[in-house]
Amino acid sequence: MQSATQARKYRLQGAGLDLALPYLMLAPGLTIVLGVLVYPLWDGLRASTRAYRYGSPVSDVGWQNYVHLWSDAQFLNSLWVTVKFVALSVSFEAVLGFALALFCLREFRGIRLLRTVLIMPMVITPVVVAIVFRLIYASDAGMLTAISEWMGGGEVQILGNPVNAFIGLVILDIWEWTPLMFLILLAGLQSLPHEPFEAARVDGAGAWRVFADLTFPMMRPVLAVAIVLRTIDAFGTFDQVFVLTRGGPGEATRLISIYGYDTAFKFQQTGYAAALFVTIGLVVLALAFSAIRLLRRIDAS
């Protein structure tokens, strides 16, 4: 007995190779991540304090790129467009997804079909989603125009009009991502304990009371996580805008990611674009960590 315990302890603490095992297991992943993600991140930080001008040597400009951002009307506009886009899309997705999840909570025939169909928007390649919506919005070949002409109307202008194009982009995002909200919230609803609901039913509580006093408070953590995940993701939205509007008309749908991309690859202002991206990264990280702290507080209470 004594020796068995000894042997077990010996093996668990590891000897020889086993001692190095955790490091050996972590090493390959960390090497790849350090080389392809962390080194570029550091390189980006370095680039953000420099100016790359064609025909003149690279020069060190310190914080100048960062300072310049806040007086750049185009940057401020793209930031505003992004905030509007994220706030509108995510709140609609949360409300619609929650409503749909509540609706599907009770098992009924056809729910599996519904779930299968709802998976499609979020797995279809974002570039293709954007093509789908171009085919809907296009004034000459679009579905809306076709329907309008079929009913005797004229061409429908979506992508040529700043307000409509922005709303059109938000609708695309809602179409694509409400299903994710739905699936997360449905899983959350299904994992709630049954007892409080049975008690409420025995007490004869109405549907609204049950929702306001039980469902919603208990779902708050899941709802918060879903919203945080979506918000972080939506901040980086690029593909759909690139294909649908390329940021236009004018600057109406130019999200921060598109502006950064153009700054770097179209206008070749590498240093300035790097500063812009570092700023976005910091903003998103700050958002995420304050959200995590908030979630912990919800969990604790």
Next chain:
Amino acid sequence: MNARLARICVMTGVLAVVLLPIYWLVSTSFKSNREITQEGTLYPHVPTLDNYVRLFTEKPFGSYLTNSLVVTFFSVAIALVVGAMGAYAIARFRLPFAAERKVGLFLLTLRIIPPVVILIPVYLLMLSLGLLDSWLGLIATYTAFNVTFCVWMMESFFREIPVDLEEAAMVDGDSRFGAFRRITLPLAAPGLAATAIFAVLVTFNEFLFALALTATPRAMTMPRGTATLIGRIDTDWASMAAAGVIGALPIVFFALLVQRHLVRGLTMGAVK
């Protein structure tokens, strides 16, 4: 009765909203450009496969598809192996200075930063290594992103598996790594599958880095290739629609095939 009617209405509404746009894409892909722009029909009156044929004869969609499959396969496979090992180390070992927890937190932080943030330096890195417009450049980039994701996902799966099983195996003479490979890994298979599926989806659909890092059919992936049809003055709607269908078909088919795992993978992280 009333509730049932309401249910049918909502069901029909949701199905219509989701499926109508997809219907329009598919139906457009079977029309000629003349029918699309001049007649504005609601369904293809003269269905044709020309648009699809053109993609593979006049345009290199065969290469795009091959590139996508190769890049997705290798970057997900490597990331799974490497990520599972890393996740296991973080979940099971207690290192000096809580190093394993710090590494985990560090990888999570990297995961939160939007990928677009490191687009420029990754482009410069691949430029200096001569890896622009190559499979290897894309595979390296996607593998790195997938590793952060796999570690984060797999770690929670490994934590759920009781340590006792590994200890029993080790008492019976297995090495620590042997116990991981023969006991823990098979038990974590469902989690591994969910992780792999999710990684495949994200990698196959990736566009931003493919846009910056590739320039010719030699390495362009499906989404990147599809986007080359866009943005000219007179848009070739018919080809674009067909390209959309071809671009999305493999991944939609894949998703429907693994639906059950997919839903679990998507929702698990958030609910826990």
